[in-house]
Amino acid sequence: MRAPTRPPKRYEALADEIAASIRAGTLRPGDRLPSVRQAAASWQVNASTVFQAYYRLEARGLVRAQARSGYYVAAAAALAEPEDTSEPDTDSIAVDVGERVFAILKATMRRDVVPLGSAFPSPLLFPLARLAKTMAATVQKLDPRASVDHLHQGSAALRRQIALRYLIDGLHVDADDLVVTNGAMEALHLCLAAVTRPGDSVVVESPTFYAALQALEQRGLRAIEVATHPREGIELAALAEVLERQRPSACWLMTNFQNPLGSLMPEAKKRELVALLARHGTPLIEDDVYGELYFGARRPAPAKAYDRDGLVMHCSSFSKCLAPGYRIGWVAPGRHLQTVARLKLSTTLTASTPAEAAIAAYLQQGGYDRHLRKLRQSLAAQQDAMLAAIARHFPPATRATRPDGGYFLWLELPPGVEAMDLHRRAAAQAISVAPGPIFSSRARFERGLRLNYGHPWDEAMEAAVAALGRLASG
Amino acid sequence: MRAPTRPPKRYEALADEIAASIRAGTLRPGDRLPSVRQAAASWQVNASTVFQAYYRLEARGLVRAQARSGYYVAAAAALAEPEDTSEPDTDSIAVDVGERVFAILKATMRRDVVPLGSAFPSPLLFPLARLAKTMAATVQKLDPRASVDHLHQGSAALRRQIALRYLIDGLHVDADDLVVTNGAMEALHLCLAAVTRPGDSVVVESPTFYAALQALEQRGLRAIEVATHPREGIELAALAEVLERQRPSACWLMTNFQNPLGSLMPEAKKRELVALLARHGTPLIEDDVYGELYFGARRPAPAKAYDRDGLVMHCSSFSKCLAPGYRIGWVAPGRHLQTVARLKLSTTLTASTPAEAAIAAYLQQGGYDRHLRKLRQSLAAQQDAMLAAIARHFPPATRATRPDGGYFLWLELPPGVEAMDLHRRAAAQAISVAPGPIFSSRARFERGLRLNYGHPWDEAMEAAVAALGRLASG
Incomplete structure (x- = not known):
C-alpha cells in the first residue's frame, strides 16, 4: 500500500x-x-x-x-468553530438507540420537509439522466450468465474501474482485493460480522454516525465511544488507552469528513492511527463514503493508504457521489477478504447486476471526474451559503464546524438551547434537523445539531435556517 | 388471511x-x-x-x-421414490458448516462445468431481453427522489404489483404489509434477525437448504433439525415434540418444493402447521421462492394463507422466476413488519431502485403469467428428461424424488455409494453436484444427492447424468 x-x-x-x-x-x-x-x-x-x-x-x-x-x-x-474535544465515558455500553433514532429519522424522510436533517445530498446534483442512458444501453447487452459469474466478489468490470480510481489516488488496491456490496452500509455490516462476535466491543468516534450505533445494536455489540476533535477526528492518546485496557475487537471510524462533525484526520495522524492499531492487531473498519467530496486540492488519503498488515477494511460507495438508488458500494477488506466475500454470498449473494454494469460502463466512458468537480463546487458553495445564513440568524454564541468536504456541518448551540427540543419545534414547521443525541449511545451532545448542506441553496433553505435560528434564539 | x-x-x-x-x-x-x-x-x-x-x-x-x-x-x-422420513438427532446444535459448504459451492460456480449442482435455473429460461427493454424505458423516467422515497419498505409500485399477485392466489396481503429486499435471502436473514437472538435455536427441515444453515451460523444460532418426509415435508408430530421440549425461537421451513427434497406440504398439513405454531406463539419464516414453479393445476398456497396471528413471515423473490441478477425479493413479515423494515433500513437501506422500477413495470405490462406457464412447462419437461436419464444410467437401487414443481430433485444413492466421493470424482470430470452432507449441520445424508434440472436438456446434460451414473455404479 x-x-x-x-x-x-x-x-x-x-x-x-x-x-x-x-x-x-x-x-x-x-x-x-x-x-x-x-x-x-x-x-x-x-x-x-x-x-x-x-x-x-x-x-x-x-x-x-x-x-x-x-x-x-x-x-x-x-461563526466560531467548536474547539473542544469530546469527553465521552469510555466504558463500553450495550447499544440501544433504535427506537430513538428511527423516530427522528422518520421525520427527515417526508417529501414536504426542508431536509436539513437528511442523510442524503440532493439527487438533483447527480448525473442521473446520463447514468440512466448508460444503464439503458448496457442492460440490453448484459450476459444472462452475469449474475452467476458475479457471485464471488461482484462484477469484474466494475471492480476493475474501482481499482483504477484507487490507483489514481496513489493506492494499490487490485480488482481482486475488492468485494462489491449493496451500498457501503452493507459493506460496513459485513466487516463487523467478519471481525466481531456478539458481546464484543467496538470503538467509534464521539459523536458518531447513528447508523454505526444501529449496526452495533443489531449485532449485539458494545460501543466504546472515544474522544474526538471536531476538526481532526479521534484522539489517538485516548484511543491508545482504550486499546490497551479494553481490547476492542475493531474500530469503526470515518477518517474523511466524518458524519456528523465533518472532521478530517490529518495525514500524519492517519499514519499514526494505522501504526497504533497494527501494534494491537485491531482491525479498522474505515467508512470513507465522503472522501471524494473534498473541497481542497486533492482527495484526502484514507487510512488504508498506510496499511501494511491488511488490517484496514476500506468501505465506500457511489451513493453519495453518483447514484444513491443504485445501491452499489464496495469494500477492500484486506486480510479478511475471503470471510467478507463469503458473508456477502450467504446474505445477499450479489449486488443488482444491471446497476453494477451501468456504473462500470459510466466510469469507463469518462466524465465521472468532471461530474465530481462540479459536485464539489456546488457543495462548497452551499456550505458557504449555509454558514453565512447561520451567522445571520443564529444566536452569536453558536459554533459551527467548517468541514473541508462532505455535506454535513455540526453546530454547537449556545448553553440553554436543547437540540431535541429544537428538533421537535422545527418538525412542527416542516423542517428536519438531526439532533446531537442520536449520535451517541448515551444520548449526549444535547446542544449538538447536524445540518445537511447537500441541497441547492434557495429561498426555502434560507428561510428554514432563519426559522431554526429564531427557534434557537428562544 | x-x-x-x-x-x-x-x-x-x-x-x-x-x-x-x-x-x-x-x-x-x-x-x-x-x-x-x-x-x-x-x-x-x-x-x-x-x-x-x-x-x-x-x-x-x-x-x-x-x-x-x-x-x-x-x-x-x-425409479423408486424415497419413502423414509428422515430421523435426525433433534438436539440443538451450534452450526459450523461454512468451510465445508463454500468449498463445494465453489465448484458449482465455474462456467465450464455441467451445473447439476447449481442452485440456479438457467438464465436462458428467463425473458431477460424483454425485461432489459422495460428497464431501459423505465430507468430514464425514474424520479430522482425515488431512492429516498423507497427507504421505508421499498417501491410502492412494486409492492402494489406483488400484492396483486397475492390477491390472484387468494391471499389478502396489502402493499403496506410488504418490505422489498435484496432477494429472498436478505428477507430470510432479516426475519431471523427480527425474531431471534444469538444462542437461540431455530427449527429447520432435515435435510435443509444449506443457506439456512449458513444463516444460522452467521447469527450464532443453533439448529434443530426435524424429521422430514421426502414428499410431504416436515413431520408435525416430531415438530410438536420439539416445540414443547426445546422452545425454539422460530421455524425456517420451505413448504412448497423444498430445497433439496422437492417436497410439497399438503394444504391440510400447512393448516395444521400454522395452528400448531400459533399454539406455541412460534414464528414461521416461510421460504417460498419456488411456489410459482408448480407443475400442477394451480399455485400451492403457502402456510401464510392460514395465518391469523401474523406469525408467518412469508419470503419470496423474482430470482427463481424472472430475474436472478436484479436481486429483488420481498417479505410479508406479519406482526414483525416494523422490525423487519427497520432492520433493512439500517443494513442495506433499500433494493436497487432501477431494478425495482423495471420489475414493477414488467409486471404491470402483463405477460408474466405467460412467461411462467412456459417456464413451468420447460422445467417439467426437463425433470422428465432427467428422471428418464437417471433411470437409464444409475444403479437400479437408486431412488429419486419426483417433485411437483421447482427445479431440484433428490437422489438416494444405493448403499455403499458416498455422495461426497461422487462429488469429488464428478468435479474431476467437470460436473457439479450438491452432495447430501451440505444439507445437514451434522453432515448426514451421506447417500443423498441434489440434482438441478433447471437447465435445458441437451446432449451434455445426458452425458453428464450418464457419467454420474457410471461413477455411482462403482
Whole structure:
C-alpha cells in the first residue's frame, strides 16, 4: 500500500495562516484583506500564490470577493468553530438507540420537509439522466450468465474501474482485493460480522454516525465511544488507552469528513492511527463514503493508504457521489477478504447486476471526474451559503464546524438551547434537523445539531435556517 | 388471511391413483395404460377426464404418449421414490458448516462445468431481453427522489404489483404489509434477525437448504433439525415434540418444493402447521421462492394463507422466476413488519431502485403469467428428461424424488455409494453436484444427492447424468 504524501503547497500554507487569523479574531467579518500586491510583498510570494490562497479561502466560505474592491472576511467567518474535544465515558455500553433514532429519522424522510436533517445530498446534483442512458444501453447487452459469474466478489468490470480510481489516488488496491456490496452500509455490516462476535466491543468516534450505533445494536455489540476533535477526528492518546485496557475487537471510524462533525484526520495522524492499531492487531473498519467530496486540492488519503498488515477494511460507495438508488458500494477488506466475500454470498449473494454494469460502463466512458468537480463546487458553495445564513440568524454564541468536504456541518448551540427540543419545534414547521443525541449511545451532545448542506441553496433553505435560528434564539 | 381451498378435481384424483399403482409396481415401465375408452368405462368418468389425468401423468414424467398407440409407463417411472422420513438427532446444535459448504459451492460456480449442482435455473429460461427493454424505458423516467422515497419498505409500485399477485392466489396481503429486499435471502436473514437472538435455536427441515444453515451460523444460532418426509415435508408430530421440549425461537421451513427434497406440504398439513405454531406463539419464516414453479393445476398456497396471528413471515423473490441478477425479493413479515423494515433500513437501506422500477413495470405490462406457464412447462419437461436419464444410467437401487414443481430433485444413492466421493470424482470430470452432507449441520445424508434440472436438456446434460451414473455404479 503506497501512500500519497507531499508537503503543503505555499498557497495552502498561506491560506491556512489567514484562516487562523480569522479564527483567532485578528481578522473580523467585514475586514478587507490586504490587496494582492500588498500581500505578495509582505509575505514574499508572487501574486498568483496570493490569488490561489484567496481563492481557497473563498471556497471555504471565509472570505468573499467584491467586484473592483477586493476580498473581505465573510459574515460566516464570524461563526466560531467548536474547539473542544469530546469527553465521552469510555466504558463500553450495550447499544440501544433504535427506537430513538428511527423516530427522528422518520421525520427527515417526508417529501414536504426542508431536509436539513437528511442523510442524503440532493439527487438533483447527480448525473442521473446520463447514468440512466448508460444503464439503458448496457442492460440490453448484459450476459444472462452475469449474475452467476458475479457471485464471488461482484462484477469484474466494475471492480476493475474501482481499482483504477484507487490507483489514481496513489493506492494499490487490485480488482481482486475488492468485494462489491449493496451500498457501503452493507459493506460496513459485513466487516463487523467478519471481525466481531456478539458481546464484543467496538470503538467509534464521539459523536458518531447513528447508523454505526444501529449496526452495533443489531449485532449485539458494545460501543466504546472515544474522544474526538471536531476538526481532526479521534484522539489517538485516548484511543491508545482504550486499546490497551479494553481490547476492542475493531474500530469503526470515518477518517474523511466524518458524519456528523465533518472532521478530517490529518495525514500524519492517519499514519499514526494505522501504526497504533497494527501494534494491537485491531482491525479498522474505515467508512470513507465522503472522501471524494473534498473541497481542497486533492482527495484526502484514507487510512488504508498506510496499511501494511491488511488490517484496514476500506468501505465506500457511489451513493453519495453518483447514484444513491443504485445501491452499489464496495469494500477492500484486506486480510479478511475471503470471510467478507463469503458473508456477502450467504446474505445477499450479489449486488443488482444491471446497476453494477451501468456504473462500470459510466466510469469507463469518462466524465465521472468532471461530474465530481462540479459536485464539489456546488457543495462548497452551499456550505458557504449555509454558514453565512447561520451567522445571520443564529444566536452569536453558536459554533459551527467548517468541514473541508462532505455535506454535513455540526453546530454547537449556545448553553440553554436543547437540540431535541429544537428538533421537535422545527418538525412542527416542516423542517428536519438531526439532533446531537442520536449520535451517541448515551444520548449526549444535547446542544449538538447536524445540518445537511447537500441541497441547492434557495429561498426555502434560507428561510428554514432563519426559522431554526429564531427557534434557537428562544 | 383467506385461504384457497377446494377438493381435488376428479382427473387429479384419477392421476394420483394411477401414480400410486406405478409407485407400487402394479404398473411397470413399458406397460401400456388402458385406452381412454376402456379407462372411462372402468372408472366411470368421461373421456376428457381420462385425457386430463393422462396428460397430468405425462407432465409428471410417469407416462409417455406414443403416436397412434397410446400411453405407456415411462422408463423414469421405474425409479423408486424415497419413502423414509428422515430421523435426525433433534438436539440443538451450534452450526459450523461454512468451510465445508463454500468449498463445494465453489465448484458449482465455474462456467465450464455441467451445473447439476447449481442452485440456479438457467438464465436462458428467463425473458431477460424483454425485461432489459422495460428497464431501459423505465430507468430514464425514474424520479430522482425515488431512492429516498423507497427507504421505508421499498417501491410502492412494486409492492402494489406483488400484492396483486397475492390477491390472484387468494391471499389478502396489502402493499403496506410488504418490505422489498435484496432477494429472498436478505428477507430470510432479516426475519431471523427480527425474531431471534444469538444462542437461540431455530427449527429447520432435515435435510435443509444449506443457506439456512449458513444463516444460522452467521447469527450464532443453533439448529434443530426435524424429521422430514421426502414428499410431504416436515413431520408435525416430531415438530410438536420439539416445540414443547426445546422452545425454539422460530421455524425456517420451505413448504412448497423444498430445497433439496422437492417436497410439497399438503394444504391440510400447512393448516395444521400454522395452528400448531400459533399454539406455541412460534414464528414461521416461510421460504417460498419456488411456489410459482408448480407443475400442477394451480399455485400451492403457502402456510401464510392460514395465518391469523401474523406469525408467518412469508419470503419470496423474482430470482427463481424472472430475474436472478436484479436481486429483488420481498417479505410479508406479519406482526414483525416494523422490525423487519427497520432492520433493512439500517443494513442495506433499500433494493436497487432501477431494478425495482423495471420489475414493477414488467409486471404491470402483463405477460408474466405467460412467461411462467412456459417456464413451468420447460422445467417439467426437463425433470422428465432427467428422471428418464437417471433411470437409464444409475444403479437400479437408486431412488429419486419426483417433485411437483421447482427445479431440484433428490437422489438416494444405493448403499455403499458416498455422495461426497461422487462429488469429488464428478468435479474431476467437470460436473457439479450438491452432495447430501451440505444439507445437514451434522453432515448426514451421506447417500443423498441434489440434482438441478433447471437447465435445458441437451446432449451434455445426458452425458453428464450418464457419467454420474457410471461413477455411482462403482
